[in-house]
Amino acid sequence: MISFSTIDGTPVYYWRSNRGNTTPRTWYVTQAFYDRLVLWVRDLRSLSSGYGSVSYLVSAGFYVNKAGQHGAGTAMDLDHVRWSGGTTCSPLDQAHASGTQSIRRRYIAVDAVCRRRFRYALDGWYNSAHADHIHSDFGDLPPRCVKGSSSDCKFVQAMCNNFMNSGLAVDGIWGPLTTSAFNTAKSRLAVTGDPHTTSSVWMSMMSKVAQHGFANTAF
Known part of the structure; x- marks a missing residue:
């Protein structure tokens, strides 16, 4: 494990016991996970640059003494992002x-x-336990969209509803309506290739979704 209080220079605070607290906090993760966090925060800065720089992040936890990815030092719970x-x-x-x-x-x-x-990114649509944070971890890399994953499916359904008014049930079941909406999203975003099997295609699609989300524009 390594310790850190910033990710690539961006402070990471803890608000669960004191909202608004900006006291530096020491967190722990593996070196490999920290290296991935650096790539992640650089993506965040680049894709959201219209908001200014990322002033700080707030987390509910990284390493936690329990079973699973948190216990391995390979998970992040994201609570809040603020831009300059x-x-x-x-x-x-x-x-x-x-x-x-x-x-x-x-x-x-x-x-x-x-x-x-x-x-693995578990968000507020995934279940009530993740309603107040976005969990990300090292499980089952590389990144891609798995139809049988409830988390991926609910994200896609919510994405299509919020950017295309698709009217999908956010139920985690990848049926014909979700397939049709997802294919429409791919077409409108000019995504070529298979995001279900090719990590680079999914990553590119997520960049385009993020750009629309930060700009508040439909696709």
């Missing part, structure tokens, strides 16, 4: 369920950036 221009994205405040479309789209954008670098 004042814009925020707050999974902690259940932004995925906001009544404001632009806030939901921004949440999906952050979610998509996570999915560029992490195979």
